[in-house]
Amino acid sequence: QVQLEQSGSELKKPGASVKVSCKASGYTFISHGMNWVRQAPGQGLEWMGWINTNTGNPTYAQGFTGRFVFSLDTSVSTAYLQISSLKAEDTAVYYCARRVVTALNWFDPWGQGTLVTVSS
Amino acid sequence: EIVLTQSPGTLSLSPGERATLSCRVSQSVSSYLAWYQQKPGQAPRLLMYGASNRATGIPDRFSGSGSGTDFTLTISRLEPEDFAVYYCQQYGSSPSFGQGTKVEIK
Numbered sequence: 001q002v003q004l005e006q007s008g009s010e011l012k013k014p015g016a017s018v019k020v021s022c023k024a025s026g027y028t029f030i031s032h033g034m035n036w037v038r039q040a041p042g043q044g045l046e047w048m049g050w051i052n053t054n055t056g057n058p059t060y061a062q063g064f065t066g067r068f069v070f071s072l073d074t075s076v077s078t079a080y081l082q083i084s085s086l087k088a089e090d091t092a093v094y095y096c097a098r099r100v101v102t103a104l105n106w107f108d109p110w111g112q113g114t115l116v117t118v119s120s
Numbered sequence: 121e122i123v124l125t126q127s128p129g130t131l132s133l134s135p136g137e138r139a140t141l142s143c144r145v146s147q148s149v150s151s152y153l154a155w156y157q158q159k160p161g162q163a164p165r166l167l168m169y170g171a172s173n174r175a176t177g178i179p180d181r182f183s184g185s186g187s188g189t190d191f192t193l194t195i196s197r198l199e200p201e202d203f204a205v206y207y208c209q210q211y212g213s214s215p216s217f218g219q220g221t222k223v224e225i226k
Contacts, residue, residue: 045156
């Protein structure tokens, strides 16, 4: 079945970087784009953007430019989210979620989430 | 940016009752609306897409309706496992989510 498996929780100091991985299985990786979604503690869902897994072209939502980078390793069907210059307000659960249809962007399935905690 | 407003913020109901959740969108998105369910400590799960299409494996007590700017998710008879937070999401343009409706046990 289609599954997205994310890397484990991270504890980082302010100013550090983190790289979250999302390994896909059960489908052809390059046939579906990959979204990234942030959920701060006790808050709702915030779309960060997506990456075209066929071309590698990323699209970043407003507020997620500069310190956030989406990347791929298609040889291992894995998408990555890297966040640099971490701040306390980056503390959140980060989800990857598959783009179901090329032309339309609803999300299914989702990875289990990766908690990134930024604290000195 | 398209803004989604969900109401009510919290819905207190008993098992077996009907739940009606609303999602209002700041500009028309045709039928490009999805609903997700999220339980504590879990990732969101797709319930509906295209406003009224149930995702694979979703029971038929869940139904969605609406188009344009006003959408509704209905749970005909609440089961214990349905108590959760529900989010709507538009994909008519850059995706955005509503703030969520919590369905809690009364």
